[in-house]
Amino acid sequence: MKNYTHTAVDRFLRYVQIDTQSDPQSTANPSTEKQKDLSRVLVQELLDMGVTDAELDEWGYVYATIPANTEKTDVPTICFCSHVDTSPDVTGAGVKPMIHHNWDGSDIVLPDDTSQIIRVIDHPDLEHQIGNDIITASGTTLLGADNKAGVAEIMDAANYLLTHPEVKHGRIRLLFTPDEEVGRGTEKVDIQKLGADFGYTIDGEALGTLEDETFSADGVKITIQGVSTHPGFAKGKLENALKIAADLLAVLPKNALSPETTEEKEGFVHPTHMEGNQDQAVLEFIIRDFTEVGLQEKETYLQNQLNDILKNYPGSSAQFVVKEQYRNMKAVLDQHPAVVDNALEAIRRSGLSAERRSIRGGTDGSRLSFMGLPCPNIFAGEHAFHSRLEWVSVQDMQKAVEVIVNVAQVWEERS
Incomplete structure (x- = not known):
């Protein structure tokens, strides 16, 4: 040239x-x-x-x-x-x-x-x-x-x-x-x-x-349905969806499995968006790994963490939806x-x-x-x-x- x-x-x-x-x-x-x-x-x-x-x-x-x-x-x-x-x-x-x-x-x-x-x-x-x-x-x-x-x-x-x-x-x-x-x-x-x-x-x-x-990539959307009631009469009844969402974020490892702690061929679970109120909260994640097996393992890990947290909130439920993004x-x-x-x-x-x-x-x-x-x-x-x-x-x-x-x-x- x-x-x-x-x-x-x-x-x-x-x-x-x-x-x-x-x-x-x-x-x-x-x-x-x-x-x-x-x-x-x-x-x-x-x-x-x-x-x-x-x-x-x-x-x-x-x-x-x-x-x-x-x-x-x-x-x-x-x-x-x-x-x-x-x-x-x-x-x-x-x-x-x-x-x-x-x-x-x-x-x-x-x-x-x-x-x-x-x-x-x-x-x-x-x-x-x-x-x-x-x-x-x-x-x-x-x-x-x-x-x-x-x-x-x-x-x-x-x-x-x-x-x-x-x-x-x-x-x-x-x-x-x-x-x-x-x-x-x-x-x-x-x-x-x-x-x-x-x-x-x-x-x-x-x-x-x-x-x-x-990477192979999926998105995960978690919709948490809590139990809402007037806060003045909430004892033993209220199950705050925002707190359930916060519990899930809090259990994610601090020194692994995140973009800020991984490199080379390591994948991660990364929260990207959160919104809601005490009745309902939505969390969005991106999941990344170089293999299909690794991708599935991370999604199963996130699902299991959510299920364990929900045991503490018997009136609440959650929808866990995985969407393929690219491979x-x-x-x-x-x-x-x-x-x-x-x-x-x-x-x-x-x-x-x-x-x-x-x-x-x-x-x-x-x-x-x-x-x-x-x-x-x-x-x-x-x-x-x-x-x-x-x-x-x-x-x-x-x-x-x-x-x-x-x-x-x-x-x-x-x-």
Whole structure:
């Protein structure tokens, strides 16, 4: 990609200023209409590039095609995918991105809230960024690199392929999804309409990494029905649903089985939402493990803890509902080794050391893989996800663009 003027960073700086936060409590599709604000921008930019079929559907999904330019007829159709929404954990409204040029290796103090400091000791990947240009927010919002870095990189790669016809590739499909951050990013994807054989999400972290394994994930919703009565006449009668819920939270281990106490291949039981009153309370959990067996063990553990607590409240009851969210995509990807092998080759061709990793989370690729589109996750350069300390480097973003282009070329060459 010599002598190419990248567009990824300019696009990214514009995209992050569009508030696209998703809402886990919403039942709409997409969960927030404002996600479409960015999707409409993407469609127009693709049309301006010459992508004739770029479209935004009613559910907030953007589909587009870069036509094949190879004489080969057996090149699989490859999809590149990123999500437009940002995490509900930290506000994404009023993002003020800033570039720290030629970063010198010192801690980065964010100006709009100087208590927000990106410390090198806490972010070991920064050690490889000295001399690079680091993009952050200003301290009061997240940045939105998760996943607008990936969106911008795919858009830049599309621009490159469309303006460099000498780079041979098969048919390429682009997919931009809403609601990934609330676990519904593929809920309304039309796989037949997408028409791809294999895919890649561009939603990973460190330079050169490819993730081919994710958590398996379930959600658990517990609805506790207590016994309500007037507090002035409650002795021997009242069974407060809020206290039952609090008892359940209190018995969860303090030094294990939680996100803050686990790492690598360890799973967890994580409460995410609580609401109610003395009559009824609702608790929501996410359960994570890399194996189906581990997932079931954790759900059984939570159910048993609840049952034991309810023995102390004979008039009360609880409903325990498990909802599947996504599964470990490795089970699918292992059946299609070329998907991972071709991506690793593309990373190496970009002058990087390729590294396979497992991700303590999920991507749209997890669900897409089980929907018939084997789909590992390629780095986008995102760091400190879902926080006001989020950052990405300009140079990592440009390398991600190069990898996307190389993926397209490797598939064409090896077909």
